[in-house]
Amino acid sequence: MPLTDTVTTDEDLVRSRLRDLLAEHDPASTPAVEFLGARFDAGLAWVSFPVGLGGLGLSPDLQGLVERELRAVDAPNEADRNVIGYGMAAPTVLTHGTEEQRARYLRPLFTCEEVWCQLFSEPGAGSDVAGLATRAVRDGDEWVVNGQKVWTTLAHTSSWGLLVARTDPDVPKHRGLTYFIVDMHAPGVDVRPLRQITGEAEFNEVFFTDVRIPDSNRLDAVGAGWRVATTTLMNERVAIGGGVVARSSGPIHEALRIWKDKADKTSTQRDRLMELWVESEVARLTNMRARALRTAGTPGPEGSVAKLVGAELNKHVYEFCVDLMGMTGTLFPTHYEMRRPDRAVFSGGADPRHTFLRSRANSIEGGTSEIMRNILGERVLGLPGEPRMDKDRAWSEVPRS
Numbered sequence: 178m179p180l181t182d183t184v185t186t187d188e189d190l191v192r193s194r195l196r197d198l199l200a201e202h203d204p205a206s207t208p209a210v211e212f213l214g215a216r217f218d219a220g221l222a223w224v225s226f227p228v229g230l231g232g233l234g235l236s237p238d239l240q241g242l243v244e245r246e247l248r249a250v251d252a253p254n255e256a257d258r259n260v261i262g263y264g265m266a267a268p269t270v271l272t273h274g275t276e277e278q279r280a281r282y283l284r285p286l287f288t289c290e291e292v293w294c295q296l297f298s299e300p301g302a303g304s305d306v307a308g309l310a311t312r313a314v315r316d317g318d319e320w321v322v323n324g325q326k327v328w329t330t331l332a333h334t335s336s337w338g339l340l341v342a343r344t345d346p347d348v349p350k351h352r353g354l355t356y357f358i359v360d361m362h363a364p365g366v367d368v369r370p371l372r373q374i375t376g377e378a379e380f381n382e383v384f385f386t387d388v389r390i391p392d393s394n395r396l397d398a399v400g401a402g403w404r405v406a407t408t409t410l411m412n413e414r415v416a417i418g419g420g421v422v423a424r425s426s427g428p429i430h431e432a433l434r435i436w437k438d439k440a441d442k443t444s445t446q447r448d449r450l451m452e453l454w455v456e457s458e459v460a461r462l463t464n465m466r467a468r469a470l471r472t473a474g475t476p477g478p479e480g481s482v483a484k485l486v487g488a489e490l491n492k493h494v495y496e497f498c499v500d501l502m503g504m505t506g507t508l509f510p511t512h513y514e515m516r517r518p519d520r521a522v523f524s525g526g527a528d529p530r531h532t533f534l535r536s537r538a539n540s541i542e543g544g545t546s547e548i549m550r551n552i553l554g555e556r557v558l559g560l561p562g563e564p565r566m567d568k569d570r571a572w573s574e575v576p577r578s
């Protein structure tokens with residue numbers, strides 16, 4: 178791409194890169210992979226990432242400008258196909274990866290040639306993910322992994338998984354974990370669908386039987402898995418709840434649409450709509466403020482505010498939508514067929530009755546609302562922490578079911 182960057186401000190730089198990108202790659206006719214690759218090379222994937230790694234080293238606040246301008250011309254966007262790649266894997270690889278790992282993984286992640294999933298939760302470890310039991314044992318230059326993960330979104334379309342495994346059972350739980358990038362097509366990886374309330378199987382259970390991972394696919398140091406996982410989790414909360422949409426768009430737009438089309442409206446429903454509109458606007462402005470303060474890397478506790486508020490609000494808005502629809506709100510829109518979607522949409526994008534059912538997961542996925550309240554109580558309000566009896570005991574000595 179020719180550099181026409183005779184610019185004075187960061188915003189000018191972004192605008193100039195956008196102009197060049199669109200001049201050379203017609204968004205209407207360029208295949209998605211090619212367009213996204215060119216966008217990455219122009220530093221417009223994530224403007225806060227370093228130059229050469231999809232970014233321009235600028236404030237993440239300028240990302241909104243890129244997204245708005247590219248949406249306005251209907252440019253290819255595959256983010257829904259790789260929600261975990263974009264929201265969690267990219268910042269985790271950036272923060273903890275080696276130069277080789279960053280150069281290897283970020284570009285195909287952004288073009289969606291390689292989709293990612295997150296292998297944290299287990300049947301016996303969800304909220305208490307640090308208590309997980311999947312084992313990785315070193316064997317020369319490789320690690321041998323055995324165990325089971327669960328609720329793994331898009332594992333069935335993924336090339337790579339973000340895996341946290343126990344490498345030392347004889348130290349307290351947070352200290353015995355190591356973080357790996359696992360090839361989802363390696364021998365011994367078995368992905369089985371789990372059907373949700375919507376009828377679909379967006380997520381899966383994943384079994385590991387003697388799966389071999391090269392040590393070069395380890396992210397950060399042996400035993401540093403919890404630190405790396407924290408980067409993933411903090412970014413996950415922002416990815417789920419921290420998006421900044423235009424005023425009156427997103428879920429509240431759906432409620433407004435149904436309200437406008439409805440013949441028999443009551444003043445109680447109007448009051449409820451106004452309450453939800455105000456709450457949506459407050460959440461939107463809070464997310465804008467949080468985004469303006471954010472720098473590249475690991476977000477702070479504002480991610481937990483966004484996650485908590487966004488999840489509860491989505492649920493309330495879609496409850497209101499099906500209430501407004503009356504009897505038709507109780508009818509499922511399709512034949513409730515079992516599908517394995519190739520994208521995960523946390524909110525909206527489908528019939529409101531489908532989204533109403535999907536929204537029930539919002540206060541569980543990415544950490545439950547109870548856990549978000551615990552985090553905010555302890556880390557933001559400075560309230561006393563929960564009693565943690567297993568904090569200083571070796572993981573192997575802690576009883577588990």
Ligand SMILES: Cc1cc2nc3c(=O)[nH]c(=O)nc-3n(C[C@H](O)[C@H](O)[C@H](O)COP(=O)(O)OP(=O)(O)OC[C@H]3O[C@@H](n4cnc5c(N)ncnc54)[C@H](O)[C@@H]3O)c2cc1C
Nearest residue numbers: 295296297298303304328329330538541542543544545547
């Ligand atoms: C749609 C969806 C997609 C998901 N995708 C993924 C994924 O891609 N990868 C992945 O690894 N995981 C994924 N998950 C799993 C998710 O992260 C866990 O379900 C979540 O962390 C809760 O864990 P759990 O289900 O084991 O419930 P538990 O931890 O057993 O919790 C059960 C209940 O107890 C409450 N509770 C637990 N501990 C406390 C506490 N200390 N204080 C107060 N209340 C508490 C919880 O809030 C909850 O109500 C997904 C979940 C859903 C619903």
